[in-house]
Amino acid sequence: MFGKKNATKMPLEFELCPGRPIGGKHPCFIIAEIGQNHQGDLKIAKEMIKMAKDCGADCAKFQKSELEYKFNKKALERPYTSKNSWGKTYGEHKRHLEFSHDQYRELQKYAAEVGIFFTASGMDEMAVEFLHELDVPFFKVGSGDTNNFPYLEKTAKKGRPMVVSSGMQSMETMRRVYKTVKQHNQNFTILQCTSAYPLEAEDVNLRVIMEYQKEFPDIPIGYSGHESGISISVAAVALGAKVIERHITLDKTWKGSDHEASLIPSELAELVRSVRLVERALGSGIKQMLPCEKACHDKLGKSVVAKVKIPKGTVLTLDMLAVKVAEPMGVPAEDIFQLVGKTVTEELEEDDSVLPEVVDSYGKKAKC
Numbered sequence: 001m002f003g004k005k006n007a008t009k010m011p012l013e014f015e016l017c018p019g020r021p022i023g024g025k026h027p028c029f030i031i032a033e034i035g036q037n038h039q040g041d042l043k044i045a046k047e048m049i050k051m052a053k054d055c056g057a058d059c060a061k062f063q064k065s066e067l068e069y070k071f072n073k074k075a076l077e078r079p080y081t082s083k084n085s086w087g088k089t090y091g092e093h094k095r096h097l098e099f100s101h102d103q104y105r106e107l108q109k110y111a112a113e114v115g116i117f118f119t120a121s122g123m124d125e126m127a128v129e130f131l132h133e134l135d136v137p138f139f140k141v142g143s144g145d146t147n148n149f150p151y152l153e154k155t156a157k158k159g160r161p162m163v164v165s166s167g168m169q170s171m172e173t174m175r176r177v178y179k180t181v182k183q184h185n186q187n188f189t190i191l192q193c194t195s196a197y198p199l200e201a202e203d204v205n206l207r208v209i210m211e212y213q214k215e216f217p218d219i220p221i222g223y224s225g226h227e228s229g230i231s232i233s234v235a236a237v238a239l240g241a242k243v244i245e246r247h248i249t250l251d252k253t254w255k256g257s258d259h260e261a262s263l264i265p266s267e268l269a270e271l272v273r274s275v276r277l278v279e280r281a282l283g284s285g286i287k288q289m290l291p292c293e294k295a296c297h298d299k300l301g302k303s304v305v306a307k308v309k310i311p312k313g314t315v316l317t318l319d320m321l322a323v324k325v326a327e328p329m330g331v332p333a334e335d336i337f338q339l340v341g342k343t344v345t346e347e348l349e350e351d352d353s354v355l356p357e358v359v360d361s362y363g364k365k366a367k368c
Contacts, residue, residue, distance in 0.1 A: 143167030
């Protein structure tokens with residue numbers, strides 16, 4: 001198992017975007033995946049970038065393809081008669097949804113004006129070259145390229161942080177992915193993902209997040225979800241996901257297979273609120289009585305009282321003592337066994353609080 005010797009090490013922290021680290025105790029990085037839900041319309045794409053920002057997401061993400069490098073000729077020429085089609089052939093359909101380089105520059109500029117990070121999945125090697133030239137903060141590797149090892153190696157060598165989805169892959173393949181990327185690039189995260197749209201709860205497999213944390217303890221682990229609603233994504237954060245990616249849309253009834261598995265603005269805003277709430281609730285992991293509990297403890301906390309009248313100088317036995325909510329509060333209930341065998345220095349009436357100062361040597365360690 002990779003990194004097994006360092007299994008107790010805190011997950012690696014690194015800067016995914018300028019000034020925005022992920023991992024460790026940093027807030028979960030929330031990616032609003034616009035993908036191709038913009039319908040090929042630049043105006044809608046900008047509206048979605050603004051929506052992502054307004055809802056509190058950290059990043060607006062697209063999908064960039066150089067179609068002749070992603071598909072072979074026959075794939076582009078095949079008839080495409082689906083209800084989601086934007087053309088007679090699959091190539092016409094994809095060209096309708098693909099923004100030009102200049103349009104990408106315009107979207108990147110708009111995202112900067114709005115104040116949200118901007119990137120895209122490079123769906124082929126030439127798309128990665130363009131995104132590198134565009135100077136995106138990080139590369140997203142879609143599940144379709146996760147087992148494309150020449151692509152992975154070339155992308156990793158460019159030195160930008162990487163977010164790698166893992167839909168359709170086995171753990172054996174993901175070990176190879178980890179090893180391949182790690183040789184060239186230390187700054188990457190792997191996302192648990194199941195490639196189905198929409199995704200049924202039974203197929204989400206959130207426990208893989210914890211398995212990834214064991215297998216790859218020196219990188220942050222995240223979750224890319226295609227399910228309906230937000231509950232499962234929030235649960236992923238509770239399990240330790242440091243990156244959450246969800247598709248977004250302005251209308252779930254629009255043409256396209258991704259819309260049904262996407263979040264509308266109200267859902268995205270609620271996801272962000274819920275994630276931030278869960279992060280606050282996760283706490284430090286240190287179990288101790290907290291200041292907020294003091295009022296309850298002062299009112300209802302139990303302590304030791306005299307079960308019977310106890311004369312001064314008596315050596316205490318357990319049957320002389322009881323635990324009650326008492327005024328004033330005496331020796332804490334959890335210390336009752338420490339009192340056995342110790343001597344009281346003052347007389348106690350039945351039902352009196354047993355105060356620390358009336359028990360000789362209470363709290364002192366016995367000398368060896």
